[in-house]
Amino acid sequence: MQxxxxxxxxxxxxxxxxxxxxxxxxxxxxxxxxxxxAADPLVRKAYRLKNLSGSxxxxxxxxxxxxxxxxxxxxxxRTNPDLLLVGKSEFNRxxxxxxxxxxxxxxxxxxxxxxxxxxxxxxxxxxxxxALANEFRTLLANFAESGFLREYGPIPYLQFRxxxxxxxxxxxxxAVYISPDFxxxxxxxxxxxxxxxxxxxxxxxxxxxxxxxxxFAGIRSRAARVSCRSVFFAPGELSVWASRPEHExxxxxxxxxxxxISFERECGGDAPPREEQEKCAGCEFRGICLQVPAAxxxxxx
Ligand code: SF4
Numbered sequence: 001m002q003x004x005x006x007x008x009x010x011x012x013x014x015x016x017x018x019x020x021x022x023x024x025x026x027x028x029x030x031x032x033x034x035x036x037x038a039a040d041p042l043v044r045k046a047y048r049l050k051n052l053s054g055s056x057x058x059x060x061x062x063x064x065x066x067x068x069x070x071x072x073x074x075x076x077x078r079t080n081p082d083l084l085l086v087g088k089s090e091f092n093r094x095x096x097x098x099x100x101x102x103x104x105x106x107x108x109x110x111x112x113x114x115x116x117x118x119x120x121x122x123x124x125x126x127x128x129x130x131a132l133a134n135e136f137r138t139l140l141a142n143f144a145e146s147g148f149l150r151e152y153g154p155i156p157y158l159q160f161r162x163x164x165x166x167x168x169x170x171x172x173x174x175a176v177y178i179s180p181d182f183x184x185x186x187x188x189x190x191x192x193x194x195x196x197x198x199x200x201x202x203x204x205x206x207x208x209x210x211x212x213x214x215x216f217a218g219i220r221s222r223a224a225r226v227s228c229r230s231v232f233f234a235p236g237e238l239s240v241w242a243s244r245p246e247h248e249x250x251x252x253x254x255x256x257x258x259x260x261i262s263f264e265r266e267c268g269g270d271a272p273p274r275e276e277q278e279k280c281a282g283c284e285f286r287g288i289c290l291q292v293p294a295a296x297x298x299x300x301x
Pocket of ligand 1: 021273274280283284289
């Protein structure tokens, strides 16, 4: 079955576009179809590399997953879940997937791995695991003492939804993928929560993420008033109730989508020039970027 490649906007797509046009090409154009066994080996490789993330982003995802699961279990069952056990099971499951399967092309879907692990090998893996596990324990200890947990722990599950997978809403005619961590409903008021790992000065576009969450909550809940809360664990805790104005968020989607679509049209199947910069050292695609021949197979779009 042929799957159609459709454009959709997300902040991670925008940040890749702004990071490096060539990385964008690999991630969103060239790797398309790389999950197929019959695909060109280079395309399959690009697809595997696309499923890598840096250790910081990986840890952030595991932390958010743990927080969502813990709060869900705490508020929907009479049992009192153990935060450390929930965290341990999420961490071990994700680590085992990253180590044993790596970033593969599977018919059942993709498996994720960690860039430093992929490029650093097994020896680097042991050191990385211990560093990430220590950081994760500190984060959980912090979270256990947080004002956020004191406030959210007692809210009945029926009053909120945890949004584990990105959902899309249409903004300016473009599908936008949004993944707030929680949507809380209190009467005709809604509050979205985005959890971040890092200080609010370090997290790029968190204010746009909050604005998209507010648009999403307005559409899904039909609440009269929507507020957005961004919680930064760095590893201390800071809650910020602020976002970009809605018109700026809409403008960003329309403007940047148009730039990305034009870029995709213009480059076709040809990778843009390499960017010889320091950022290449941490880029997921360096394993293909430095070995791709001049003429590459055309992606099947
Ligand atoms: S290795 Fe450098 S030039 Fe190549 S895709 Fe990554 S950031 Fe861009």
